[in-house]
Amino acid sequence: MDPISKALGQHYSEKFSLHGPSPEGVDWGSDETKMLLRYDKMLRVADYVARNKPSLLDVGCGYGGLRGYAISKNIDLDYTGIDVASNMIEWAGANLPSGNFIHGDILDYKFDREFDYVVCNGILTQKLETAGLQMDQFAAQLIRQMFSLCTIGIAFNVMTTKVNYYSNNLYYRNPAELFSWCLSEISPHLKLDHSYPLYEYTIYLYRNPV
Template identity: 30%
Template sequence: MSLRSPDALRRYYDSRLAAHGDTAQGAGWPNEADRQTRFAVMRALAPDGRMEDLCDLACGTGAFLDHLHAAATPPARYLGLDISETAIATARAKHGADRFAVHDLLADPAPGPFDYVVANGLFTVKDSLSAAEMWDFLRTATTAMWDMTRVGMAFNVMSAVVDWQREDLFHVEADALLRWLYALAGRRVILRADYDLYEYTAYVYRAPLATRPGQGF
């Protein structure tokens, strides 16, 4: 795999957006209620859910920023990045051009740093990629995310503890992910799987936090 984000993923999400518009289904999620649950879990990366300095990687149409405003926790500094020109055009129409950019994190130098970096859904769909290709992408992308992060980062993956695994989704064994994150960032890692979806979220921190992640969720 070259040092670019897989084009198959861009095509997948562009096709969902074209088919369903600026909705949860347009972002590849089954429904809005579950998407809002994921957003709340991402927000809990920070104490009281307040990420004042945030990079939203694979931001799509800016729905997570909508969620932060609705939760009365808008960031003071925010940058949404995505490789989809169509998604970024929609995000800019809603929130302004200065808060969003078309950017491939693997191909171009990372912006920042930021206190917090999140990626919601970037590592859940593999579409036509193999599991090995997707695993390589996850490791390369999370390395770039970690280099951007001053306080903490979060991302979600599909759980491998399910009744059956979909061929188009990327199901990740928790032990394998922990081994990778420990090697990348040390042992300040929390895997959160308490929100009743077939996935889990990784929180990774530069230093121990005084408050437990999840407070305010």
């Protein structure tokens, strides 16, 4: 397993052991409304291409919070989640039987299928002890892997550099620079949402114009 994935898995596994299925259990802090806003931003990836019950891969799905949110909003999905933290995947498998939950590292897991959409809510948030340049390489691998698995598009969020306070353990990435990288390396069909009241942004990348 990739060493960064392993360190992140250990970190989040500990959070889940301490706090259980809650925003704090996936280290999003205690404010549930912020977590729900992030889920909403992820599901907006499907706003532009009409499809009945689209397939969606949730990368770094944690305990399946996005699955629960989609159910609460009557959004019908053919849902698959993958996470490196085994305790969260075990919980999700037992408590959210309508989803398919996989224990694995997205960077090396071999899928035998593709998905309409692939989303990632929160892997590019903590860097822990990892150096910034190594995290940039990890982010590039993650984004390439997500895009390779989608037939329509992907969405992911990242902490913005437009902040007035930096914490050493978090991963911040300049939105204009990452947008430019995605444009030249992944797809010209993209959107960036830096408009919402969290210190992060969401990038949407599509295979075709939407």
